[in-house]
Amino acid sequence: MNRRRMLAGAATLSVVGPLNAAKPRRMKPQVGDLLAHAFGEQAGSVVAVKDVASQPVPAFPRDPSSGVVRDGSLHNQLAVLRLPSERLTPKAQRHALDAPPHAFLVYSAACTHTGCEVSGWNSDAARLVCPCHGSEFDVADAARVVNGPAPKPLAMLKVELADGAFRVVGGFSRRVGPEPP
Amino acid sequence: MMRPSAFLLFLAVGASTAYATTYSAVTDKRLENPERGNWLMYRGTYDSHGYSMLDAINTTNVARLKPLWTFSTGMREGHQAPPVVNDGRMFITTPHNHLIALDAATGEELWRYRRDLPEDLAQMHPTNRGVGLYGNRVYMATADCYVVALDAVTGAVAWETEVEDYGSGYYMTLAPLTAAGKVLVGVSGGEFGIRGFVAALNAKTGELAWKTYTIPAPGEPGSESWPGDTWKTGGVPVWITGSYDPKSRLTYWGTGNGGPWMGDARSGDNLYATSVIALDVDSGAMAGYHQYHWNDSWDWDEVSAPLLIDFERAGRRIAGLVHPGRNGYLWFLERSEAAIRFIDAKPYVKQDVITSLDPVTGRPTYDETKKPGIGKPATFCPSHWGGKDWPPAAFSPRTRLLYVPANDNVCAHLEGVEEEYREGRTFMGAKMETFRLVLDPETKTIGELQAWHVDTFEKAWSVSFESHNWGPVLATAGDLVFMGGTSDRYFRAFDARSGKLLWRQRTNSGITGVPSSYEVDGKQYVAVLSGWGVDAERQQEALRILGRTSIRVPQGGVLWVFGLD
Numbered sequence: 194m195n196r197r198r199m200l201a202g203a204a205t206l207s208v209v210g211p212l213n214a215a216k217p218r219r220m221k222p223q224v225g226d227l228l229a230h231a232f233g234e235q236a237g238s239v240v241a242v243k244d245v246a247s248q249p250v251p252a253f254p255r256d257p258s259s260g261v262v263r264d265g266s267l268h269n270q271l272a273v274l275r276l277p278s279e280r281l282t283p284k285a286q287r288h289a290l291d292a293p294p295h296a297f298l299v300y301s302a303a304c305t306h307t308g309c310e311v312s313g314w315n316s317d318a319a320r321l322v323c324p325c326h327g328s329e330f331d332v333a334d335a336a337r338v339v340n341g342p343a344p345k346p347l348a349m350l351k352v353e354l355a356d357g358a359f360r361v362v363g364g365f366s367r368r369v370g371p372e373p374p
Numbered sequence: 375m376m377r378p379s380a381f382l383l384f385l386a387v388g389a390s391t392a393y394a395t396t397y398s399a400v401t402d403k404r405l406e407n408p409e410r411g412n413w414l415m416y417r418g419t420y421d422s423h424g425y426s427m428l429d430a431i432n433t434t435n436v437a438r439l440k441p442l443w444t445f446s447t448g449m450r451e452g453h454q455a456p457p458v459v460n461d462g463r464m465f466i467t468t469p470h471n472h473l474i475a476l477d478a479a480t481g482e483e484l485w486r487y488r489r490d491l492p493e494d495l496a497q498m499h500p501t502n503r504g505v506g507l508y509g510n511r512v513y514m515a516t517a518d519c520y521v522v523a524l525d526a527v528t529g530a531v532a533w534e535t536e537v538e539d540y541g542s543g544y545y546m547t548l549a550p551l552t553a554a555g556k557v558l559v560g561v562s563g564g565e566f567g568i569r570g571f572v573a574a575l576n577a578k579t580g581e582l583a584w585k586t587y588t589i590p591a592p593g594e595p596g597s598e599s600w601p602g603d604t605w606k607t608g609g610v611p612v613w614i615t616g617s618y619d620p621k622s623r624l625t626y627w628g629t630g631n632g633g634p635w636m637g638d639a640r641s642g643d644n645l646y647a648t649s650v651i652a653l654d655v656d657s658g659a660m661a662g663y664h665q666y667h668w669n670d671s672w673d674w675d676e677v678s679a680p681l682l683i684d685f686e687r688a689g690r691r692i693a694g695l696v697h698p699g700r701n702g703y704l705w706f707l708e709r710s711e712a713a714i715r716f717i718d719a720k721p722y723v724k725q726d727v728i729t730s731l732d733p734v735t736g737r738p739t740y741d742e743t744k745k746p747g748i749g750k751p752a753t754f755c756p757s758h759w760g761g762k763d764w765p766p767a768a769f770s771p772r773t774r775l776l777y778v779p780a781n782d783n784v785c786a787h788l789e790g791v792e793e794e795y796r797e798g799r800t801f802m803g804a805k806m807e808t809f810r811l812v813l814d815p816e817t818k819t820i821g822e823l824q825a826w827h828v829d830t831f832e833k834a835w836s837v838s839f840e841s842h843n844w845g846p847v848l849a850t851a852g853d854l855v856f857m858g859g860t861s862d863r864y865f866r867a868f869d870a871r872s873g874k875l876l877w878r879q880r881t882n883s884g885i886t887g888v889p890s891s892y893e894v895d896g897k898q899y900v901a902v903l904s905g906w907g908v909d910a911e912r913q914q915e916a917l918r919i920l921g922r923t924s925i926r927v928p929q930g931g932v933l934w935v936f937g938l939d
Binding site: 309323325326340341342374 | 449450451469470493494495496497498500565794796799800802804806807809911912915916919
C-alpha cells in the first residue's frame with residue numbers, strides 16, 4: 194500500500210470529517226474496542242481470556258460494531274500477557290487487569306527505540322524482547338527497560354473483562370513507538 | 375513579508391558566501407576523474423578507494439591538525455554519511471533523512487531538507503550513508519524507500535520516486551551511485567522478508583530505467599538454488615553503494631545474506647546472496663558474479679562493494695576486485711567484461727567455520743558443527759557482525775596497502791527458529807533471546823586497523839584497540855590514514871606506511887561516519903560525522919552484557935571539520 198497516496202486521499206476527505214474517519218484500520222485503540230488475534234488462523238477473531246497463558250498473544254483492537262480490525266499500523270499492535278498477580282509491581286498494577294490469581298497486561302508491541310515490532314519472548318525472565326536491537330522489557334514492572342538501547346518502557350493499554358474477552362477502557366499509558374527525531 | 379532588517383541580513387550573508395549562487399554541474403566526465411580538491415561521491419571515486427590525492431596535510435604536520443568548525447545536526451542515532459563536496463559546497467545526510475547543504479569552508483548552513491517520514495515506520499537501521507550528485511541535483515535514498523532529487527543550490531525537490539513499499543519491509547540507507555544519466559540504488563530489508571534488487575532511475579525524471587533482482591525468479595539462471603517459494607522472501611539486500619568501472623560500463627555491488635538467517639530454512643546455494651554481482655549500467659543485465667560463501671547461516675552480509683584495484687600475482691598484473699569479507703576472508707578476484715574469477719583469499723581475522731577453499735573456484739567447505747540451524751545452536755567466529763561489517767576499507771596507490779577496519783577474536787552464539795512470513799515484519803528466524811557474543815577471556819583487544827599489501831598479499835602492519843571498531847577509513851596522499859570507530863570517541867590519524875598513531879581528537883560521540891577530504895581556495899580539510907548508533911551501539915551493548923565494557927557512548931550527530939592553522 195502506498196501511504197503517501199492514502200494520506201492524499203485522507204486529506205481530501207478531511208474536509209467533510211475527521212481525518213481518522215477515513216481510515217478506521219489506522220485509528221488508535223478506541224474505548225469499547227475488543228482485542229482480536231493479530232496473526233495465524235485465528236487472525237481477526239476476538240482474543241478470549243482462556244487464549245492467554247504462558248506466551249504473549251499478539252493482538253489488534255477491533256471495532257465492536259463494524260468488526261474492523263485496526264491492523265493498519267504497527268502502532269496498534271499489542272501483546273496480551275498473563276502473569277501471577279503477586280509478581281506485578283505497583284506500577285504495572287495500575288494498568289493491569291487484576292483477576293487473581295492472574296493478572297492480564299496489554300503492552301504496545303512497538304519498540305520505543307526505532308519502532309520495530311517487539312516480537313520476542315523470554316519466558317524465564319518474563320521479558321519482551323525486540324529482535325531488531327535486543328531491547329528487553331520486564332513485563333512485571335510496566336515494561337521497564339532491562340537491556341538494550343530502548344530509552345523508555347513500552348506503553349500499556351488498560352482493558353476490562355467483557356464476556357470472556359478484553360475490552361479497551363482507555364488510551365495508552367505513554368507515547369507509542371519512538372520519540373520523533 | 376520579510377522585515378527589512380532580516381532582508382539586509384540575508385543580503386549580507388549572500389554576499390559573504392562565495393558559493394551561494396554558482397554551482398559546478400556534475401558530469402560523467404567529472405565523476406570518472408574527479409578534481410583532487412573535491413569529494414563527489416561516497417568513496418570519493420568510482421573505484422571505491424576512499425583515497426584523497428590531497429597532501430597538504432601529511433605525516434610531517436598532522437600533529438598540528440585542529441578542529442576549525444563543527445556543526446550539530448540535532449539528530450540522534452548512527453551518522454554514517456561522508457561529507458560530499460563539490461567546489462566548496464558540502465552535502466551531508468543524517469538518520470531520519472535530513473539532507474543539509476553547507477558552505478564547506480565556513481560551515482554556514484545553506485539549506486536543509488527534512489524528510490517527512492511515516493510515523494509508524496520501523497527502522498531497524500536508523501541511518502543514511504549520504505548523497506549522490508549528478509548535474510545540478512543532489513540525490514538521497516530514504517528510509518521510506520523513495521529516491522528524492524533536490525536542486526543542489528536551493529534544496530527544492532525536483533522529483534521523488536517510490537522505489538518500493540516500506541509497508542512490505544523495504545527501506546534504503548545507501549548513498550545513490552550516479553552514472554550514465556542514472557541514479558542507482560539498492561534496497562535494505564533483509565531482516566523483513568524482502569526480495570532484494572538494484573534499481574536505476576532516470577536522473578532527470580526519476581522514472582525507473584531498470585531493476586535487477588538479486589534473487590532469480592523460477593526459470594531464471596540460479597533459481598534452482600532456492601527451494602519452493604523461498605525466493606519470494608529470501609532477502610539478499612543491497613545497502614552499500616556499488617563501485618563502477620566506466621571502461622566496461624559495469625557496476626559492482628555486494629549483496630547481503632539470504633533470509634531468514636538460517637541456511638536450512640532455504641537449502642541450496644541461494645544465488646546471488648553473499649556475492650559480488652556485475653551489472654551493466656545501461657541495462658542492468660548481470661555480466662558476472664562471484665559468491666563468497668554459499669547458503670549463509672551467519673548473517674554475513676557481503677554488502678561492501680569490492681574495491682577496483684589492479685594488483686600483481688606471480689608476475690601478472692590483474693584487473694581486480696578486492697573485498698575484505700564480513701565472513702573473515704580477504705578476497706582477491708579478477709574482473710573482466712565477461713566474468714568474475716577467483717584468484718586467492720585467506721582469513722584476516724579468527725575464522726573457524728570455513729575449513730578450506732577450492733583452489734580454482736574459491737568455494738568454501740564448512741565445519742558443519744559451526745553452522746547454526748533451526749533448533750540447532752552453534753558458536754562461530756567471526757560473529758554475525760563479521761571480520762568487517764559495512765565500514766569501508768581504503769586503498770592507497772602510493773603505499774599499495776589496503777586498510778581494513780576489522781574486529782578480531784569475536785565469536786557469536788546463535789540458534790535458529792521456525793518463523794512464519796508476515797508482510798513487513800521481521801523475518802529473521804533467529805532466537806535473539808539466546809544470542810550472545812563469545813570472547814576468549816585471554817583476548818584483550820577486539821578492534822583493529824590492518825594494512826595489507828595487495829601485491830604480496832602480506833600484512834604490513836596492524837593496530838589494535840580494546841574497543842570494537844566501526845570506523846570507515848580514509849587514506850590520503852599525505853601518507854595518512856584517518857579512522858574513528860572506537861567507543862572512546864576518538865578520531866585518529868595513522869602513518870600510512872607504519873601504522874604509527876600521529877594524531878587524535880576526542881569528539882562528542884563515537885565515529886561511524888565515512889571521513890572525506892577536500893580543498894577550498896587551496897586549503898585542505900578533513901571532515902567526518904561523529905554520531906554513534908545502530909550496530910556499533912548494539913555490539914557495544916552485547917559487550918557490556920559480557921562485562922567487557924561499561925561505557926555508554928552518548929548519541930547526537932556533530933560534523934567535525936579539521937585543518938591546519
